Amino acid sequence: MSAPCPQCAAPDQSVAVSQALADTTRPLAGPTRALLAPPPGPRPAEEGLSGAAISLSVLAAVFGLLGILSLVRNRTDLAGYDPAYRVGYLVGPFVLPLFLLAIAAIVEVVKRSRRPAAPAAASPEEEARRQLHTRVWQAGWLCRRCQVAFFPEASIRPGFPASPAIPVEQFPLWVMTAAERAFGADAPAVAD
Structure with missing residues (x-):
């Protein structure tokens, strides 16, 4: 079966969207392919951080804050000390928090x-x-030929009118709208 395009009225270049996506001899361009893709399936469930990772991160934050407070309160003159000691004095309070963050990761x-x-x-x-x-x-x-999508008469359900030429960019929206119009009373109501 071929359906005439509502824009050029020629059926020779019309093909079902699913067939156009599967056609390897005349592949569609990337953006067009993405716009004509089937509706997405269920998304993977979002997973939060594990309890252990959260606990270790909170401990790291607490020890890091304590390290900052100890450096701010202690204004010890380190001029007479070895450079390695001075670096250790400044970096030391942050070793444990970094270690805890690494374990959490x-x-x-x-x-x-x-x-x-x-x-x-x-x-x-x-x-x-x-x-x-x-x-x-x-x-x-x-x-x-025209790079437009369309729905032939009665293709969605018997008695449903044909659509006009639809720019490919608007095809996903037309799919949702046509589903609501065609199956309005039968369509499930989902609160978003």
Whole structure:
């Protein structure tokens, strides 16, 4: 099946968006490819810092603050001392905090490497919305000549009107809007 482009009215350069993305003989440019990509799936769950890493970081902050306060309060004249002693006196209070921060970073890296990021569990409403967006996306067409996307008549659902020529930059927004219009009463309401 081929659908005529609403802009040039020629069906010879029209192809389904999914087919245009899969076509290796005439690949799409990077920005066009990104704009025509299917709706994204569920995102990985955001993971916070582990309790151990937070505890070690707080300890490092406390010891670092104590080190700064000790340097500010003690105005000892270090002129008569060896240069190595003077450096140790100034840097010493910060060795333990840096050591604790390094351990916290190692703990966090080990934790994240042992546990792969699991996708966030989407609510049934969010999953239904994503499926509707995917269904509408699959109905989209691309005219290679005009570089516009469109939805032929009844491609989204029976009786749904054809769309005008859609600039590729607006295609993702049209997918969401067409899903709401086509399946308005059936579309799940999700509070964002």
